[in-house]
Every structure is written in C-alpha cells, then in structure tokens.
Amino acid sequence: MNKAEPLVSRYSHEDYKSTVKPIWCPGCGHFGVETSLFRALAYLELPPEQVAIISGIGCSSRIPAYTQCYGFHGVHGRAPAVATGLKLARPELTVIVTSGDGDAFSIGGNHFIHACRRNVDMTLLVMDNEVYGMTKGQPSPTSPADWDSKIAPGGTGFSPFASLAVALASGANFIARGFSGDPNGVARLLVEAIQHPGFSFVQVLSPCVTYRPEERFWKKTVHPSSVESTNDPAVAGHRLLSDDGFTTGVFYVGNRPCYSATVDTSNHDLRAIEEDLAL
Amino acid sequence: MNVPCSQTQATSIAIMGSGGAGAITTGSLLLEAAGQAGWYGLLTRSVGPQIRGGEALAMVRLAPTPVTGHGDRYDVLVALDWHNAGRFIAEIPLNDKSLIFADAEGGDPPSAILATGAHLIPLPFTDLADELPNARPNLLALGMLSELLGIPMDDTVQAVVRALSGKGLSVTHATDALAAGGQLATTFPDTQRLAPPSPRDTGTHWLVTGNQAAALGALRGGIRFAAVYPITPATDLSEWLALRLQKLGGHLIQAEDEIASMNMVLGASFGGIPSMTITSGPGLALMTETLGLAVAAEIPSVVVNVMRGGPSTGIPTKSEQSDLNIALYGLHGDAPHLVLAAQSVTDCLVTTQWAVQLSETLQCPAIVLSDQFMGQALTVCERPAPLPDGPPRRIAEVGAARYDRYALTEDGISPMAIPGALGGQYTADGLEHNAHGTPSSSAADHLLQLDKRRLKLEQYDYGKAWAEIDGEGETAVLTWGSTTAAVLEAAAQARTAGLAVKVIALRLLSPTRPEHMTLALQGIQRVLVVEQSHSAQFHHFLRAHYTLPDRVEVISRPGPLPIRPGEVLNHLLQEIDHE
Numbered sequence: 001m002n003k004a005e006p007l008v009s010r011y012s013h014e015d016y017k018s019t020v021k022p023i024w025c026p027g028c029g030h031f032g033v034e035t036s037l038f039r040a041l042a043y044l045e046l047p048p049e050q051v052a053i054i055s056g057i058g059c060s061s062r063i064p065a066y067t068q069c070y071g072f073h074g075v076h077g078r079a080p081a082v083a084t085g086l087k088l089a090r091p092e093l094t095v096i097v098t099s100g101d102g103d104a105f106s107i108g109g110n111h112f113i114h115a116c117r118r119n120v121d122m123t124l125l126v127m128d129n130e131v132y133g134m135t136k137g138q139p140s141p142t143s144p145a146d147w148d149s150k151i152a153p154g155g156t157g158f159s160p161f162a163s164l165a166v167a168l169a170s171g172a173n174f175i176a177r178g179f180s181g182d183p184n185g186v187a188r189l190l191v192e193a194i195q196h197p198g199f200s201f202v203q204v205l206s207p208c209v210t211y212r213p214e215e216r217f218w219k220k221t222v223h224p225s226s227v228e229s230t231n232d233p234a235v236a237g238h239r240l241l242s243d244d245g246f247t248t249g250v251f252y253v254g255n256r257p258c259y260s261a262t263v264d265t266s267n268h269d270l271r272a273i274e275e276d277l278a279l
Numbered sequence: 280m281n282v283p284c285s286q287t288q289a290t291s292i293a294i295m296g297s298g299g300a301g302a303i304t305t306g307s308l309l310l311e312a313a314g315q316a317g318w319y320g321l322l323t324r325s326v327g328p329q330i331r332g333g334e335a336l337a338m339v340r341l342a343p344t345p346v347t348g349h350g351d352r353y354d355v356l357v358a359l360d361w362h363n364a365g366r367f368i369a370e371i372p373l374n375d376k377s378l379i380f381a382d383a384e385g386g387d388p389p390s391a392i393l394a395t396g397a398h399l400i401p402l403p404f405t406d407l408a409d410e411l412p413n414a415r416p417n418l419l420a421l422g423m424l425s426e427l428l429g430i431p432m433d434d435t436v437q438a439v440v441r442a443l444s445g446k447g448l449s450v451t452h453a454t455d456a457l458a459a460g461g462q463l464a465t466t467f468p469d470t471q472r473l474a475p476p477s478p479r480d481t482g483t484h485w486l487v488t489g490n491q492a493a494a495l496g497a498l499r500g501g502i503r504f505a506a507v508y509p510i511t512p513a514t515d516l517s518e519w520l521a522l523r524l525q526k527l528g529g530h531l532i533q534a535e536d537e538i539a540s541m542n543m544v545l546g547a548s549f550g551g552i553p554s555m556t557i558t559s560g561p562g563l564a565l566m567t568e569t570l571g572l573a574v575a576a577e578i579p580s581v582v583v584n585v586m587r588g589g590p591s592t593g594i595p596t597k598s599e600q601s602d603l604n605i606a607l608y609g610l611h612g613d614a615p616h617l618v619l620a621a622q623s624v625t626d627c628l629v630t631t632q633w634a635v636q637l638s639e640t641l642q643c644p645a646i647v648l649s650d651q652f653m654g655q656a657l658t659v660c661e662r663p664a665p666l667p668d669g670p671p672r673r674i675a676e677v678g679a680a681r682y683d684r685y686a687l688t689e690d691g692i693s694p695m696a697i698p699g700a701l702g703g704q705y706t707a708d709g710l711e712h713n714a715h716g717t718p719s720s721s722a723a724d725h726l727l728q729l730d731k732r733r734l735k736l737e738q739y740d741y742g743k744a745w746a747e748i749d750g751e752g753e754t755a756v757l758t759w760g761s762t763t764a765a766v767l768e769a770a771a772q773a774r775t776a777g778l779a780v781k782v783i784a785l786r787l788l789s790p791t792r793p794e795h796m797t798l799a800l801q802g803i804q805r806v807l808v809v810e811q812s813h814s815a816q817f818h819h820f821l822r823a824h825y826t827l828p829d830r831v832e833v834i835s836r837p838g839p840l841p842i843r844p845g846e847v848l849n850h851l852l853q854e855i856d857h858e
Binding site: 070087265 | 311484486487491504506550552568576662696698699718
C-alpha cells in the first residue's frame with residue numbers, strides 16, 4: 001500500500017464505521033486515526049465480524065463502539081490482557097487494541113510491558129496526545145516534565161515515558177510511530193503492523209486540540225524517518241533512544257517467536273483424568 | 280449436659296516433625312494405605328512459613344464412613360521430633376486418652392504437651408532406622424501406625440512403593456523398614472484399632488484434594504481456558520488444572536497479575552470459550568473492578584477463591600472464612616452476581632461445576648468460595664457423580680436483522696453473539712448501554728439494564744442445591760463452607776443426646792433465596808450461626824437478607840484453628856437465654 005496506489009478492496013472504510021457519533025472534540029486527532037484504522041482494515045479486506053477492537057478507558061478507547069467490528073470497551077488500562085485472552089481463545093480473529101497514553105502507559109503500564117514480552121499476535125494502537133483528555137487535562141506519562149496543569153502546577157517533574165524504547169526492550173515484534181495528520185501514512189503502518197506476526201506496537205501522535213492546543217503544531221514538527229526499518233534490536237534501540245520523538249516510520253521489525261495457543265472445546269471425555277484420581 | 284465428642288468410629292492421628300522429617304509424607308501414605316484397605320479419610324496440613332523443608336504437621340482422620348472434617352481431639356500423636364512443636368500445640372488437642380509416640384532421639388516434649396495428660400511412649404525410630412539399609416525414621420513410624428490401627432501391611436507397603444519408587448527405595452528395604460516399625464506396635468494395647476471398613480467397590484474411590492476437585496468440577500462444567508496468577512493456597516489448583524487443560528485441548532496461562540488474569544478470562548469468554556481464574560483473598564481484591572465489568576457487559580466468568588487468613592497477606596497457609604464480604608459486596612455499583620460456596624472436598628467439585636453452568640447460563644460472573652482447609656485437604660472419598668448438564672450459554676442467531684446484544688427478555692437473559700458471526704457485531708461495554716449495546720447515560724436505560732441484570736439472577740430456578748438441609752427440629756444451625764463438616768457432626772451427636780437439630784448449610788450465597796429460607800426455617804425457634812470469621816460476616820449477611828427467629832446465637836471466630844464439632848455441640852446443649 002502506498003500513497004500513489006488507489007485503494008482497491010471489496011470493502012470501503014465505511015463498512016467498518018458504525019452510526020454512533022464520536023464524543024471527540026472538533027479537530028481531535030483521533031478522527032484521523034479512526035479513518036486510518038478503517039482504511040487499513042479495508043485494504044486488508046478483513047471482514048468486520050472477524051475483527052475485534054479491544055479498548056480500555058479514555059477518549060481513544062471509545063473507538064470500538066464507532067466500528068462495525070466486534071468491540072470490547074473494558075476497564076482502564078487492561079485492554080492488552082483482554083485481547084490476549086481473546087486471541088489465545090480465538091486465534092483466527094484479528095485482534096486490535098486501541099488505547100491512549102494514559103491507558104496504555106500509566107494504569108496499563110504493566111500490561112503493556114507483558115503484552116510486548118508475551119508477543120501474542122495482535123496490534124496495539126496507542127493514540128498519544130500527552131494528556132488525559134477525558135478527565136479534562138491532567139498530565140500523562142508522556143507529558144513533558146514541565147507541562148503546567150491544575151493537578152501539577154509548574155509540571156510534574158517526571159521524565160516522559162519512552163514507549164517505543166520500552167516496547168523494544170520488552171520484546172514487541174514490530175514498533176512504529178505515525179502522525180494522525182497523515183491518515184494514509186498511519187493506515188500503511190497499521191497494515192504492516194496487523195500483517196506482521198506477534199505483538200505490534202504503533203504509536204500515533206494524535207493532538208488534543210482542547211487541552212494541548214500547542215499540539216496543533218506537531219504537523220510542523222513530525223518528520224519521516226530517513227532510514228529503513230531494522231530487525232536488529234541494538235540498532236533500533238540506538239535510534240529510538242537518540243530520536244526526538246517526532247520521527248515517523250517503522251523502527252523495528254523483529255522475528256521473535258510468538259506465543260500462541262489453540263483452544264478446542266469439543267473434547268468432553270474426562271475419563272483418563274478422572275481415572276488418575278482413583279485409588 | 281455434656282457428651283463425648285469424638286465420633287466413636289473415627290480415629291485421629293497427628294504426625295509432626297521438623298523440616299525433612301517427612302511428617303506430611305507419612306500422613307499422606309497412611310491415608311493412601313488406609314484408603315486402599317477400604318477406609319475413608321481426610322488429611323489436612325499445617326506448615327510453617329518456610330519455602331521448603333520447614334516444620335510440618337499432618338492431621339489425619341480415618342473412619343469406615345466418609346470423613347469431611349476433623350474431630351475434637353487426637354487419639355494418636357506421632358512426634359518425629361519436638362523441634363518447633365510449640366508452633367503446632369494449639370492445633371493438636373490431646374487429652375488423657377491420647378497416645379504420643381515420640382522418637383527417642385527427637386528431644387524433649389514441651390510442657391504444654393505433657394500437661395494434656397496424654398500418655399507418652401518414646402520409641403527408637405531413629406536408632407532402628409540407622410540399623411536398616413535405606414530406612415528413615417518416618418517409615419518406621421508409618422509401619423508402627425499401620426500395625427497399631429490395623430491397616431494391612433501389604434496396603435502400606437504398596438502405598439510406599441508407589442510413592443517412593445522413583446526415589447531409589449527398593450521394595451525389600453521399604454518392607455523391612457515398615458515391618459520393623461510394625462514390630463514396635465505389637466506390644467501396645469489394642470485400643471486404637473480402626474473399626475472395620477465397610478465393604479466397597481475399590482474402583483469408585485478417589486484420592487483427591489479440594490483444589491483438584493474444584494479443577495475437575497470446572498472441567499466437567501466445560502471450562503477450557505484459564506488465566507491465573509500464583510497465590511497461596513490456590514496455586515496447586517492452577518498447577519493441577521494446567522496439565523489437564525492441555526490434555527483436553529484447552530489452555531492455561533500465567534498472567535502478569537490478578538487484574539490481567541481476570542481480564543484475560545473476560546477476553547476468552549467474550550470469544551465464546553468458558554473461562555475461569557483461580558485466586559485467594561488479595562487476588563480477589565484486585566479482580567473486583569473487572570468483575571464489575573463482567574456484570575455490566577454480561578460475560579460468563581468463574582473465579583475460584585481459596586480463602587486464607589486475612590486481611591492483607593494475613594496467614595497465607597491457613598484457613599479462614601473471611602472473604603465472604605468481599606465476595607458478596609466487593610463490587611462497585613449495583614452489581615448482582617453469583618456467589619457459591621463449597622462445603623467439603625468433594626463438594627468443591629460439585630459447586631464449581633454448578634458455578635460454571637450458572638455463569639454460562641446467566642451470563643454473569645460467579646465467585647466460588649473454597650478455603651485452605653478444603654482446598655489443600657487430601658481425602659479418600661467416593662467419586663462424586665457428575666451433575667446433569669445445565670442449559671448452555673444462549674448463543675444469538677444472527678444475520679441480516681438488527682441484533683440487540685442486551686435485549687430485554689422475559690427471563691433477563693439475552694442471547695450472546697460470538698465474534699466471527701456475521702451480523703452479531705456489538706461492543707461489550709462497561710459503560711451503561713441501551714438494549715442494542717450503544718453507550719447510554721439515560722436514566723431510563725440505566726434502570727432497564729439494572730433491572731434486567733438483577734431479574735435474570737433472581738428469577739432463575741436454582742432448585743434444591745441452594746442449600747444442604749439435614750434433619751428436623753426446632754433448633755437450626757446455619758452455616759456455610761468447610762465449617763459444615765463440624766456442624767453436621769455436632770448435629771448428629773446432639774440428636775443422639777436427645778436434641779433435634781436441623782442443619783442448613785448454604786451453597787448459593789448470592790442471589791439470596793428468601794422464600795426458600797423462610798420455608799426451611801418454618802417451626803424453628805432457635806438458630807445457631809456457625810462461621811469462621813472474626814467479625815461475624817455470615818451472621819450479618821443472614822441478618823441483612825433473611826428473617827431469622829428471635830433467638831439467634833452465634834459461634835464466630837477467626838481462623839486458623841478449625842471450629843470443632845465439640846464446640847458446636849456444647850453450645851447446642853447449653854441452655855442459653857436469648858438476649
């Protein structure tokens with residue numbers, strides 16, 4: 001899929017869109033991300049009923065109800081765990097987690113790390129706006145240390161969370177960054193992420209125009225990566241740790257082994273198990 | 280008025296030793312040998328906090344009829360040594376009829392043991408073991424016990440050989456050691472011999488723990504996915520289940536924490552696979568937010584909670600019935616859900632299987648309360664009969680028509696679409712929603728869905744299994760969980776003493792069954808509540824949900840010491856004026 005190529009698919013992105021009106025503010029970056037997700041699904045010709053969109057809590061986590069796919073809008077931060085259970089139980093489904101920086105990296109930080117480590121075949125799409133929008137403007141793990149807010153006047157004083165580097169160190173198998181202002185670019189990243197086996201992590205910089213209006217200028221700050229992706233974690237690690245956080249593109253494409261399972265419910269013969277208990 | 284408390288047909292044996300002495304092994308082998316020979320029995324353990332090799336106490340009760348709890352005192356105490364004995368004294372009630380067989384090399388008995396008046400008989404277990412090849416003092420003790428109790432030595436040899444064959448012990452050596460131990464017992468009076476076992480079909484008896492039984496109940500109920508986090512005393516359930524799920528084509532995964540476990544369970548169940556998790560108090564506390572989600576999004580899911588002493592880390596290796604409140608009331612919001620309680624080792628199987636069935640039928644989370652006493656008790660019992668299949672999860676027939684996931688139906692149960700089915704797409708949501716599943720904060724939708732979720736549980740016909748009811752009379756004992764064993768034994772003894780007693784042991788704790796309870800309490804003038812909780816959680820639960828007669832007495836004390844039949848019996852036979 002590239003920019004020049006027209007999308008030819010038996011699905012249009014409208015086939016994935018529900019009639020529920022998003023709660024997002026006008027100008028929210030998440031509209032673009034939603035469009036990118038639908039374009040990617042259409043490009044991959046994934047039947048909506050074969051796709052499950054799993055989320056937690058926050059503005060970004062509202063996406064499941066806006067789709068025609070199966071959706072799961074659960075508790076705050078735990079979507080990667082729900083997705084893991086679903087994918088292990090039903091490996092034939094395409095499982096996508098949609099999340100935000102607070103949901104995925106703060107309350108869900110532990111699950112983020114272990115989802116990367118387990119490397120179950122799914123895609124985590126984090127819409128990162130460096131703020132808690134739904135609760136109206138508190139600092140998130142990716143907010144700059146000096147970002148002033150009511151709850152942390154003068155800034156938190158905490159270093160921002162380097163999510164891509166953490167994902168790499170934790171064992172994620174595909175790591176990329178996109179920008180919501182480039183929906184086609186994000187759609188391309190998502191296509192690659194969904195197709196790549198194992199746990200794929202895509203961070204999408206998605207401005208919060210209400211609580212971080214300065215993020216409107218991200219469109220001037222982001223820049224595409226000038227180098228190809230690598231399968232060498234050491235190279236990827238060096239790039240990520242020396243990056244300014246605004247480079248878009250694929251950073252790492254690994255071949256780490258996936259964790260998978262098959263669950264078969266057809267066998268009801270417990271005789272052998274019960275015989276083991278007989279005296 | 281007082282009557283002897285020990286079940287005359289049963290014999291209780293405690294075996295104690297420090298790390299590596301093999302007390303638990305000796306108890307397990309004794310139970311297995313007795314089981315082979317036709318007796319029933321129960322073994323519970325008490326161990327120190329050490330990871331491996333700490334001091335240990337095995338408590339065994341053998342009888343010709345099924346055994347579900349311990350008695351009031353021990354007939355026999357075997358002390359492989361007296362190191363750390365002080366830790367266990369409170370758990371081994373002895374009296375002047377008790378016999379203590381102590382290794383002569385094991386040090387001096389504590390004065391509290393001697394003060395019980397029990398008859399102390401030093402034996403040269405260690406000296407004799409030193410003279411035999413590959414013999415250990417505990418094998419001699421086992422041989423002695425076998426002979427003392429009248430268990431055929433062949434059965435004991437078989438049990439030892441089976442258990443220790445992988446450890447380089449030859450049959451000859453084992454036989455010699457057991458025989459040398461047995462020789463010691465030939466000089467004792469004959470009083471401790473077991474009553475002869477009833478004839479039985481050996482193929483139908485099991486050697487099983489409560490945790491294994493619960494796991495098997497889950498499998499019988501159809502569970503094929505489990506996500507767990509290790510926690511004492513529930514871990515052995517998960518470990519036992521892992522391999523069996525694998526053999527059946529299912530899967531168990533160890534998650535990063537209990538929160539993830541519960542969420543994985545919901546993910547798998549959302550995908551159509553009956554799923555469960557296994558935990559104990561602190562883990563249940565972590566799961567409660569997600570249990571609220573399971574209620575709101577109506578996702579079948581089962582939690583087996585093996586209770587231990589609490590709060591906080593509490594006493595992880597010992598039993599208590601103090602997670603009742605969190606199981607019943609621990610969820611946020613108005614969140615009706617199922618809470619069931621097992622009453623014995625074998626009932627762990629029955630209750631867990633029933634919980635899976637109810638959870639699948641009613642699309643609601645079910646918490647099964649077991650406890651360390653039952654969960655880690657090893658028992659020789661009759662094979663529990665499988666329950667008849669319950670109504671399966673109602674799956675939506677979806678197609679072109681609009682599908683309403685949370686449709687309001689007569690019985691409150693709305694058919695569930697499973698991912699993959701075209702036309703059934705919906706979002707399982709913790710947000711309040713309308714019948715279609717679309718998020719809604721309207722007062723009307725909230726009330727409709729709250730009513731639906733409550734009514735589906737309240738209207739369902741749970742049949743007679745909501746409680747086990749035994750006997751008739753004007754006095755009733757209300758109890759639950761593993762305490763039921765002591766209550767049933769006390770009630771039987773009270774009847775012998777001339778007091779008619781009815782026992783009502785609740786299995787279904789939520790939803791409550793007020794009409795059934797009113798029927799069960801008809802004609803009851805006096806109620807005794809028996810539970811193992813410091814704050815009388817069960818008593819307050821009964822007060823909140825049921826109409827009790829004026830006269831209510833309560834035995835309510837914390838773990839880890841078990842409530843014994845004699846304590847209940849003495850209370851029943853005392854004439855106490857009601858307040």
